[in-house]
Amino acid sequence: MQQITDILAQMGGLQSVARELGVSEDQAASGAEALMPAILGGLKKQAQTQPGGLGGLGDLLGQLGGGGLLDQVLSPQPTDVSAGNDVLGQIFGSKDVSRTVAQNAGAQSGIDPALLKKMLPMLAMLVTGFLAKQGGASAMQPEAEPEAGGLGGLLGGLLGGRTGGAGGSGLGAMLDMNGDGNALDDILRLAGKAMR
Structure with missing residues (x-):
């Protein structure tokens, strides 16, 4: 879990979230770690579909x-989170799921779900923007295997998915609450919205 939250902290992403929501950077980091499995799980599901x-x-x-x-x-300008909500609607399949994700993360982390719900679109923008930038860099190298570099390798590494082959590197395992390969499935079951 550390990996992506560390990257976002180094880029100044968590500082921006903390400043905008009026919370400490520690709170922003804790919130990011609580929400990240669902965001990455949603991206993983999108990659599969x-x-x-x-x-x-x-x-x-x-x-x-x-x-x-x-x-x-x-x-430094206030973030227009409508773009983040669009991202969440796309990766979760429904805006209602965002509420459940925030409640679930709040229950596990002890952080106020109302705060997590505000953080969620901003984190989604940070993660998808970061992945898009990484993926875009390798798209410039036609000789690279499409699955090997860029987005495939990055997401595979982050998720411990079939591409990166880095399944044992912690994050893939941490994404999973019940051994089926995707924490989001568990959250969606809690939301009563099993997505196919």
Whole structure:
């Protein structure tokens, strides 16, 4: 779990979230760690259902705003979270799921779900913007295997998915609450909305 939250902290993402929501950076980091499994789980699900797999996911991230999403949160201006809510609607399949995700993360972390619900779109923008920027960099290298570099390798590594092959590196295992490979499935079951 550390991995992606550390990256976001180094980029100044968590500082931006903390400043905007009027919370400490520690609270922002705790909230990010509580919410990250659901966000990454949603992205993983999208990668599995998109035509073209991770390549299709890269296209989707581009349509949602790409690397510009990251820049919006990092800029000193207040973040327009409507873009983040669009991302959440896309990766969770429904805006209602966001509420359940926040409540679930709040119950596990002891953080106020109302705060988590405000953080969720901003974190979604940071993560998808970051992934889009990483994926975009490797898209410039036609000789690279599409699945091997960029978004595929990055998401595979973060999720411990079939691409990165880094299944044992902690995050993939932590994403999973009941051994079926995706924490989001558990959350969706709690929401009573099993997505296929």
